[in-house]
Amino acid sequence: MKRSKGPDLLPHPADHARLTKTISDVKTLLSDIEIGPHIGAGTFGQVYKGRWKGTSVAVKVIGHQGAGYKSNSQTSREAMIGLASAHPNVVAVYRVITAENEIIAAEIWAKDGFNLKTYIVMEYCDKGTLEQHRKAGWALLQTDYQRGLVWVLRCLLEIVFGMEYLHSLSIVHGDLKCANVLCKSSTSDARGFTCKVADFGLSKTVATDGVSAITSKPGTAVFAAPELLRAGSLAAESDVYSFGVVAWHLISMGSGLADMEDVQVHYQVLEKNWRPAFPKETPQQYRDVVSTCWATEKKDRPSFHKVRLTLTKMLAEEVAARSQILRSQRSQSGDVDVRTALKDIIAVDPRSLTG
Template identity: 30%
Template sequence: MIEMKYNANFTACSKCEKSGGRCGSSSQKPDKFVCYCWDGPRQLECSQKSQSEKKRPEIGIGIGGVLLVLVVLCIAIWYRKKKTGHSIFRTRCTSLDSSASDLEYGSKFYGVTLFSYTQLVKATENFDQANELGSGGFGTVYYGKLNDGREVAVKRLYEKNYKRLEHFMNEIHILTRLRNNNLVVLHGCTSHHSRELLLVYEYVENGTVADHLYGENTKSGFLPWPVRLRIAIETATALSYLHATDIIHRDVKTNNILLDSNFSVKVADFGLSRLFPTDKTHVSTAPQGTPGYLDPEYHQCYQLTNKSDVYSFGVVLIELVSSLPAIDMDRHRLEINLSNYAMNRIQRCAFDELVDPQLGFASNFKVRRMTILVAELAFQCLQHDKEFRPSMDEVLEALKKIESADYEALQAEEMVHNAAEEVVKMHIGNTPMPSPAEDDHAKLLSNHQLILSSPISVIDKWISGSTISSNSK
């Protein structure tokens, strides 16, 4: 074995290693110390230049690795957002809206007009509170004016109710295909690039029925009974149409019944419930209606049906008759709900306590008869058991018959019966006590007269000849 020896300089070796080199000896002079560096042997230590050059490839490899990881992460995040569609609902980055192609806006997506978020921000003056038209279970509505001069109502949906983008667009496609003169027209919505989900409806300028009955618009003029009955008929027409297309409105109330300049009805928020979950085990995740209008049977089974709309419409009918709100905390605690208030008075035939006196109930025979008939129809709609409620088709038919009935003939008939009743009373007062047989005859005549004057008998006779049947699902 060959042994090589050299005089080790420990100080020099330490400097050599600190500079990035390795200690050694010269091949020509084995006893001479040499510091082997990345760029070649040095006498004592590696130069600063050679040290930095040695680190440079290591730094380059490290930066490249970090960049590669970042690129992979960005691709993964982009793919996940694209797959789930959550970016439309979660993001608050304005660049998403601005990055969308301008060519997209004004185009059609499955027949739906797409509006840009910035366009609707401008139309509503940045969702100015002064432009707020109202709010409900699904969102807040703002007045807006588009660049082409069209007046619109922009509904800003609450984020907590958002579902998958694909489901939303599919349902919007369904809603835009509905065509009925008494439904508010849905113009379109924002695209999937938008930072918020907005729906654009036609603007209905005359406010809500609630406003005209007991709200801000009561100052502008009193709604006469013929107008109110027409509102009832047109609302029933819209709901009957929705039920025929398997859509439950789910939030029927006077605040969702709009009036145009001619006081024609435009029902709003129809079908929005289709966009949100209906799972009975997650009832808190979606609006289920408005207090005062809610179907009591819903609280038992947690499932809304078209009969739930019928119940809510019954409350609307009572509002039209009474000019009273669906909820009033100033009423007796058992009658805070208008439905309870009305049922109590209808059962006692105390219609004079229910009907708004300004309608002419006391002085106008036609108004008195029509309001009584509508109140009795509402009574049937407000039955707790949905099986005893009529369908919307039957309600619509009944309202049309009430509107078209010959009240002059009915008034003449009533006058004849009233005269006959007076004759009977006079006869009874001027004759001795009748025999048992005569007494029975008088009772039959009296009972017959009571039946003829009973509101229930009138609605049976004039509308269907019997109690309205219930055969809808």
Template identity: 30%
Template sequence: MSCSYSTSREGPEGDLEQSVLRSVDSEPRSVSQNGSISSPRLSVDDNVLVDPKLLFIGSKIGEGGHGRVFEGRYGDQIVAVKVLNPGRTPEEKAALESRFAREVNMMSRVKHENLVKFLGACNGPLMVIVTELLPGMSLRRYLAGIRPNLLDLHTVIKFALDIARAMECLHAHGIIHRDLKPDNLLLTENQRSVKLADFGLAREESVTEMMTAETGTYRWMAPELYSTVTLRQGEKKHYNNKVDVYSFGIVLWELLTNRMPFEGMSNLQAAYAAAFKNERPSLPEGVSPDLAFIIQSCWVEDPNMRPSFSQVIRMLNTFLFTLSPPAHSLPEPDSDSNSSAASSNHTLTLSSARAKGKFSFIRQLFAAKRTRNS
């Protein structure tokens, strides 16, 4: 049984360190009248607190930059227990408490079958978040385990739809995840579904405090997250929820190719190539033009040209209709079913034709939008 959890951030390295500013604290900050910078204090709703007397913590199953994850038990339920780092100084402790409260409040108000289920939290003596324990593994570990083999194309689209639906739910609640990557995507026990985890870097899009840049993990980060200008309170945010769409495009490419994005580059080299050279991972030969269009529309440089997750879901479903059913799901033919099989094939042909026509219409809409913005 294993569960992967990661909030770590890959740090700057190599000769390009001067080309991209060093990472800044991912906490939103407010500037007081005397010029000092402080983190806003948040509190945890009492309704989401669990009884610490019923919570038992077992073996460690993961560790990240902001805390550790353990297998545990709450009452008679096996759970995952995330214990956040407490902080060493009063300022650091206050910032981490606000981070904890923000994560808990967001997790407690969004529910979806493709989001890891939030069960409750404790705010003393430790900062603890309790969620369901998925007995599968992270998508990153799963892909590494089957490499160099590739996922079946139906599985690629199924996983992509799971992820897109989870992200659509978050965006509908005004939440930007900001750290979408295979480490934070967990497989169910039967390895047929994916659930999104880790709200440690998530932020509400409506928040008025400064939204800091360079948040997340470099290989999956949108180019606009690299900024050479520090935003001040009241200034226009320089990015929105389309940063998650860019990350999704990279994840979809990874599902399709089972390769590391920007392989052969260091973390910072990958970031520099994406942000300042507009480079993207190479699409494999023979990839469907429609699937290539979905990926490329997600990671296009201009955030306004990226689709919403609702549009991504429609495009993925449309593409799925153009695929033949998986071989193992096809019934064995017999002498009495020739006519019905011919009828089914005719229906499938018509459905595929309609799907292709619909996909063409979607492409025309994006082309028209690109023309208006140019």
């Protein structure tokens, strides 16, 4: 079907009819979604709290231009990855709806297609982001290091569960950081929440291990692997590097990289092979696993499967050590209830015990 060139010409009548029907259908679909207050921003859109079929949801609204009725690549990628994923540590996507942008008249034909909005209806995580909980972890590390370390290890293992699952689907996240890990209430966990990987706007599908995709959007510089900073080369191992930086952030007890400009990160990482220092209290085993994750060469980084095995062992050791301490205290005083006290330590997730 041929159209006259030019950004401001009317669409072909057949296109207009299809668009009108599409808009009508979309408005019907949107009618059962109540969009409430603004709660944040993702990589490519604004996020609102909403209600859908009696359930609290998060609704990401992305304005864009699409060829015909299709969304742009980032919008489509994020939506499709969410719809295709089914894991307790990955944020679920329930529905994706693309509609006419109400600011633009339906009849106007823009240069790259019609002006659209895509609504991604997602699982609502009521505890915010892991970035918002870091200070709670630091406070616990400073008052009771062993309990704080268990808190950190549980968060990291849940991230690893989610990332290992995504990698099994050949999905590379591309922007893993504390702000892209959402937290949802959990009554069975002493932390009060469980962690879920989110925000797939920069994700890529990579067919096999060791294969890289090229991206023009390297994500957040502080969390980006050297190959991503240098050449926009994104692979599964790049996510492992980012995870190493996340792990450092959770154990750093107030230290941070927020004051570093992107140009400083590029220079320090690429020219000086720099990595941030660990607090002196950090266990050697923790230092070792993080250091292998952020190795300069991606071939030297472990898979998330290997990271999971290491962190699981560390968590089991910490819980066993804490249990022994509490039993010792109980033998000296009848005031300590071991079972009650262990609830503060957080039991090992059965999923972490599988090979």
